[in-house]
Amino acid sequence: MNRALYTLLFHLGLPLIAGRLAWRAWRAPAYAKRIGERFALGLPALQPGGIWIHAVSVGESIAAAPLVRELLRRYPALPITLTCMTPTGSERIQAIFAGAEYRGRVQHCYLPYDLPWAAARFLKQAQPVLAVIMETELWPNHIHQCTRRGIPIALANARLSERSARGYGRFGGLTAPMLAELDLIAVQTPAEAERFRHLGARSGCVEVTGSIKFDLIIEPSLISRAEALRGQWGATQRPTWIAASTHAGEDEVVLAAHRELLKQWPDALLILVPRHPERFAAVFELCQADFTTRRRSKGEPLLASDQVLLGDTMGELMLLYALADCAFVGGSLIASGGHNLLEPAALGKPVLSGPHLFNFLDIAAQLREAGALLEVADALSLAQCVDRLWREPATVERMRAAGLAVMQANQGALARLLAGLERLLTGGQSERAGHSL
Template sequence: MNRTLYTLLFHLGLPLVALRLFLRSRKAPAYARRIKERFAFGLPPMRQGGIWVHAVSVGESIAAAPMVRALLKAYPQQTITLTCMTPTGSERIQALFANEPRIQHCYLPYDLPWAAGRFLDHVRPRLGIIMETELWPNHIHQCARRGIPVVLANARLSERSARGYARFAGLTRPMLAEMNGFAVQTEAEAQRFRDLGARPECVTVTGSIKFDLTIDPQLPVQAAHLREQWQATARPVWIAASTHAGEDESILAAHRQLLASHPQALLILVPRHPERFDSVHELCRQQGFDTVRRSSGQPVTATTTVLLGDTMGELLFLYALADCAFVGGSLVPNGGHNLLEPAALGKPVLSGPHLFNFLEIAAMLRTAGALQQASDPAALAKAVQHLFEQPDQARRMAEAGLQVMKANQGALQRLLALIDRLVA
């Protein structure tokens, strides 16, 4: 497949795109809004020039935030245009940078040449930065036509994804060859990009900027204060965060087993997607758990067994409330989510077996003794129980995670050096 055929198929598939938007809007009404932006019509007024950063959704937006703040500091005269593809990503961007006048935001239009061209002509960036693995052939080609350099930042490419791209070499090789920089997390991933067509001189191993996560020192203080308000200072608390459909049942089964040995245990359950908040709440109630929704403002009491984290932008705070953390997307074959957020907060980290999105980071944490994996509810309950009953072991895991974070920091500065060369 080449880019011409890809573009033709994309146009033919637009009715399916519209249907998908409609179906998603039934669960998340925000998908029915700002549709014109997705085709580069009705874009808000924007200052031209500056740097364009694309972060597809919530996770990438959070990962990009330290880089964006560093760019604002490094280029005080430049505007930063932040784009995403999802309503939750848009909400996160607006919450993170609500008080920053040099940040402007819209959805990134679909990867149609005329839409990509309209967007770029509207914004006219000096440089484009795409987070992680969100590669769009027409957007990249339209940047190349306009002489706009493009960097793939914090780039990831699993072996499975590389095989998928290789099947469409006629599309992939020209696209990667048109890009100007790849800030890649590991050497293995760097070689995959080279094999697929990236120019070798453009590929740099910088590490993962997720190691450069900084924690507000007031966050643990605020969390400890809230647990005091709950009268839960001595109560065992664990969190299952970023869970996907099919995982919540397993998490609740593990919690039920845990309550048999620790009847005061509290689970903080945080679904990954906001459209699932109501259904997960109903699942908790159907299974007989005394559940409080974080969004309700109701206090957690001695009888509360589940706190449903149904708010946006509070995940780090919810991690800070817990004694140990399970990171979701890993009991189902989704590939896992960011293991470093709880590690940075000094929490022992648990996960399921499906971590193909974070293989290297998971290996680092596992080797250091900071990560334990559980493949089913019984194993998860046993792991959480062990951490509750062996505080010294929990402390050693937490300290090991912090050491891994400290040893691997510096990726952000290496990425900024690459960006600075291209901007110059």
């Protein structure tokens, strides 16, 4: 498949895309809003001439936040245009950059679908001097339209599993030219660098910078807020654990583990945070069937009789992690690939996960080898691990220290990424000469 065939199939598939969008809107009404933006129609007024950063959803938006702040500091004259594809990502972006210091400097809209005319219309309005794509959200037409306009393109914090590489490899006629148009591919590991080169990326454009997720900074105010909240709840000494970013099929396992824990720890509290907001209501009903459950979104004080706190708010995950004694990270008991293990580790929390961590293989391996990660397979092993951590303060302290040591040892990726972006911004793009447009 080449790009022309891909574009034709994309156009032919628009009815299916519309149907999927309608289905998602039925489940999550926010998908019914701002549909025009997905076709580059009715875009908000965008200040042109800045840096465009694309972060597909919540995780990438959070990872991009330190990068955005540093770019704003280094290039005060350049506005930042942040795009995403999901309502949850949009809400997170708007929450992170809601302060007065970002007004007029950070602008946001959905990224239009990967159609040449939509990509061209978006770029005509934004007119970026640099495009930065977070992780591996690769869209051939958006990338090609940037290349046609001489806009340098960087893939930041890039990751590419062996399985994903095999998938891309099946469409070499589309993938290889697309990767060859990228000016910087800042990858997390040497193995991923080799996969990108094998698929067609220009060797000199691939750099191993590490994961910027290790450069996460915890604000002291977050810890003090968590301590104050536990004090307000009268839960300073209450055994508390969190299961975060859970998917369908995991909540039942987590609740079964909590049921086991309550036999030994009658005052135990579970903070359960589903990954997707459209599941909040269903998970609340699931919890309520067997447990006294409080919804965080109601803003009501937690009672001693409450057994589960449902984290059904946006932008509070780090606070909820800080409230817990240990953290299970979801998306890992099912074959979803896991979610960010470093957020609880950065807070000094012992980290637990399921076995499916193919999106975070290197990070998981480092945490595991350091003794900062415990992996579980089912409700019983999850309950046993949490019970052990509550009974063994020395194990908690050992895992806390190990996780923080892994974080510290891997920091610096953000600085390396920024150095690469600076080269692109200042015109150090000699390899771009001779590009086929």
